[in-house]
Amino acid sequence: MKAEMTAAVLYGKEDLRLERMAVPQAEAGELVVRVGAALTCGTDLKVYRRGYHAMMLKPPIPFGHELAGVVEEVGAGVTAFKVGDRVVALNSAPCDACFFCRHGQQNLCEDLLFNNGAYAEFIRIPARIVEKNTLLVPDGIPLEYAALTEPLACVVRGLEESGARAGDTMVVIGAGPIGLMFMHAAEIAGLDVIAVVKREHQVGAAKLFGASEVVLVDAAKDVVAATRALTNEGRGADIVIEAVATPTTWEWAVDMVRKGGLVNFFGGPPSGTKVKLDTNRLHYGDITLKASFHHTPATCRTAFELVTSGRFKCAEYITGRAGLDEVPAIFAGMMHRNNGWAKDIKTAVFPEGGPR
Structure with a gap:
């Protein structure tokens, strides 16, 4: 047996x-x-x-x-x-x-x-x-x-595929396990990290793992405006990592990145999910959109x-x-x-x- x-x-x-x-x-x-x-x-x-x-x-x-x-x-x-x-x-x-x-x-x-x-x-x-x-x-x-x-390893690939460099400003939307891991890996790589979190208890965790600034969603009248205000001259982040996987946060990510910046849609929404993006901003802002898997x-x-x-x-x-x-x-x-x-x-x- x-x-x-x-x-x-x-x-x-x-x-x-x-x-x-x-x-x-x-x-x-x-x-x-x-x-x-x-x-x-x-x-x-x-x-x-x-x-x-x-x-x-x-x-x-x-x-x-x-x-x-x-x-x-x-x-x-x-x-x-x-x-x-x-x-x-x-x-x-x-x-x-x-x-x-x-x-x-x-x-x-x-x-x-x-x-x-x-x-x-x-x-x-x-x-x-x-x-x-x-x-x-x-x-x-x-x-x-x-x-x-x-x-x-998935996060490392996400950072590499995003062209992250020391000194860049990165916004990470989401403070779940992967969001926090992105924050910490980015901090280790020398990036300035801004975290966008949903829950009060996530603020301390975001700071522990490398976020220099934290935007609490429920405390901000306009989450995008509050996040952009923390970037250099309010122009937006060099890189935005979306780690929540909802249409709303995908749209926030595009609105938080600077002209010429990059958005990595790391969170995977359910099959069939649709989002609405400002094509004018994408085109004239020369914004790169990508997703990283595995x-x-x-x-x-x-x-x-x-x-x-x-x-x-x-x-x-x-x-x-x-x-x-x-x-x-x-x-x-x-x-x-x-x-x-x-x-x-x-x-x-x-x-x-x-x-x-």
Whole structure:
């Protein structure tokens, strides 16, 4: 009889269940990792709310994608890792052979391989991810810190794609986990950050993670005017990052950027969402609009270095800690904002009951 483990399985919209299932086994080129820490994520919450993700998963499926742990089993042919190694395994890996990969856009790989199932005692790491996107965690780096690599890699790519340079002024709309991560990564890169936040408790967090100025939406008569007033001569920001994913905030972003500036629509609204933009301002203002999706192996390694170097405030960013049995309640609370989990930036889930 195969050994069993506990795992969180998503069955549909707001339907997340803990189940007993067989512990995975490593095939050729694969690893089985004992999960040391998995992190809650805005993307996971979005999937929980909608019941699916068009690219990453279709229920029923093991849930969660940000993790680090210890190698439990090594498949045939794997030489880079051994049992007992502490690793962070990213949630995807590109093929490096398709049109997009050959054009330096591995995040758009036509055969992008995703992996889910972080909220579990064990997870199987597919061979391609083992080969291209699994990294050894140095001694002394908590596994929950290493698990921050995946979301930070997406943010790093967003900054790179936005042409961010030291001295630029950047507005970040939204102070959820990704918005705060953008603020901190931008501060580390030498940018001046202005945060636009919705809730009072987010003001302090925005300042902690690098915002020099904060606009509280409910306290401003005109959010766009209040934000532009904080920029040099009121001309608008060099870069605006939209990290909320609503039509209103997409429109704010375009109105907050300066002439010749760039807007990165980082937040992904539901399919079919429409926005209204001032085409005259876009054209005569020579404004660049772009969107960033996911990460690449290169930005994963840049993010990993930020985490392991100690430059990123990992301890301050992970504000909640829980056991695997609490995962369904965590997501229900985040969804309905009716418990303490809703105010945490990120919650670290420890399947074995404590940090390693």
